[in-house]
Amino acid sequence: MVNKILGTAGTRVLNAIINLAVILLVTNFIGSEGYGIIGLVIVSVSIIQIFVDLLGGGTLIYFTSRKNHISLLLLSYAWLIIVISVFAMGFSGFEYFFPERYLEFIPAGQKLNVLLLALIGGFMLTHYNILIGLGKIKQYNIAFSIQLLSFISSFTYLLFMLERQDFGAYITALTISYIVGLLCSLVVFKYMKKGSDLNTNKLIKEMLNFGFVSQLANGFHILNKRISFYFINFFTGLSSLGVYNAGVQLSEGLRLIGQSISLVQFSEISKSRDEQYAISLTIKLMKLSVMLTFMGLLILLIMPIEVYEYLFTKEFTGIKLIIIALSPGVLALAANTIFSHYFSGLGNPKISLWGNIIGFIFTIVFAIVLIPVFGYAGAALTSSISYSSTVVYQYFVFKKNTGVIFRDWLPDKQDFTDFKKILSKLLNQSS
DSSP states (O other): OHHHHHHHHHHHHHHHHHHHHHHHHHHHHTOHHHHHHHHHHHHHHHHHHHHHGGGSHHHHHHHHTTSOHHHHHHHHHHHHHHHHHHHHHHHHHHHHHOHHHHTTTSOTTOHHHHHHHHHHHHHHHHHHHHHHHTTOHHHHHHHHHHHHHHHHHHHHIIIIISOOOSHHHHHHHHHHHHHHHHHHHGGGGGTOOOOSOOOHHHHHHHHHHHHHHHHHHHHHHHHHHHHHHHHHHHHTOHHHHHHHHHHHHHHGGGHHHHHHHHHHHHHHHHHOOOHHHHHHHHHHHHHHHHHHHHHHHHHHHHSOHHHHHHHHOGGGTTHHHHHHHHHHHHHHHHHHHHHHHHHHHTTOTHHHHHHHHHHHHHHHHHHHHHHHHHTHHHHHHHHHHHHHHHHHHHHHHHHHHHOOOGGGGSOOHHHHHHHHHHHHHHHHHHO
16 A cells, blocks of 8 residues: 555656646746636636536546446546536526626636536546546556646647747647547556446436535535636636646645545555554544645745745745734644545545535635635635635544544554654655
8 A cells, every 4th residue: 555655655756747737838938817727727627626526526436336337438438428418508508697606617618628628537547437437546646747848748749849828828738638648548458447337327316326425525625626716716816826726736736645545544454344544544644635735835835935936937926924824724734634635535424515615615705705815815715714624524523533633543553653654755756
């Protein structure tokens, strides 16, 4: 399992490096308004993916070790096409009847790009999730790494060779990377088995029962993270949204640490039937996730504001302020992803759902109060409050269900020994 975590962490480190390079390129060559448009496009794709994941996402990972692989795949394909078709009609109706309000959610001329990214990305993520469910983490990491590299290479080619220094270069590069990722993900067919249980009606019912709650939880989680984009665009405009998007991408890039760990955690717990193992694994990985995230966050916090101005231009001076305001939320996210994958891995996503509903309520209240007054800094504070409220709820539910006391969460000597071994192994693999 440690090897899987390290392999996934290596992929996420590559993701973080590419993410930083992209932020530098966008801030220096495209500007804040262009970054704002990019943010709105990505948020719209993410919202579509919420509905796609009703029969995909974590649901696929959970059922891959339990159900017929071909049935799972075909159901996911059919559902993806239905969701994209419904959103296509919905966007057209929204644009026709409410054209001005429509542009606050979908930038002008970007409807087709949003739908295309959601469609290609949906097929790609379906394959990725089955690979994870099968425990083929190495194959997933390879495909994901190639996808990332194709994105940054396409983006730099468009920026410098074709001199397309606008937000369209980013969208085009992202589309290319999704196509490359989809082609790489086809390796999943090598590992799939037909099986014997072909009761499609029963499978749909079971997947919807699990997926509905799971995706409601995930949906509220995404809304907690991204609904502030719409508030910022409404109250302060695309330029402020672009600055906020840059700060969010830079600070929340640290969430890749928790995602790397929780991805393997979910795969392990969903395949296991030992609840005590799931508890001890969650505690150990929680400490690791928070410690690593804190170390990365500390680096961002101690960097002088002049460094941010030099790297991202004076147009993005507010990035340091956004990172400071988001800091408590970044640590909360590191804990949230471990808690959420623990509950989902045991087939009990309702806990995460209620936690994210609580966070969503805090988001709406504080977004209305803080963003009109403090702009993107208010949005960052809102996010920190929302993430923290969700984790507090998850912590008390976990404590009630398992009897684990607060002292068990504090790092001890053995944790630091394990932590040192993992870092040493990672450095050795890198060299």
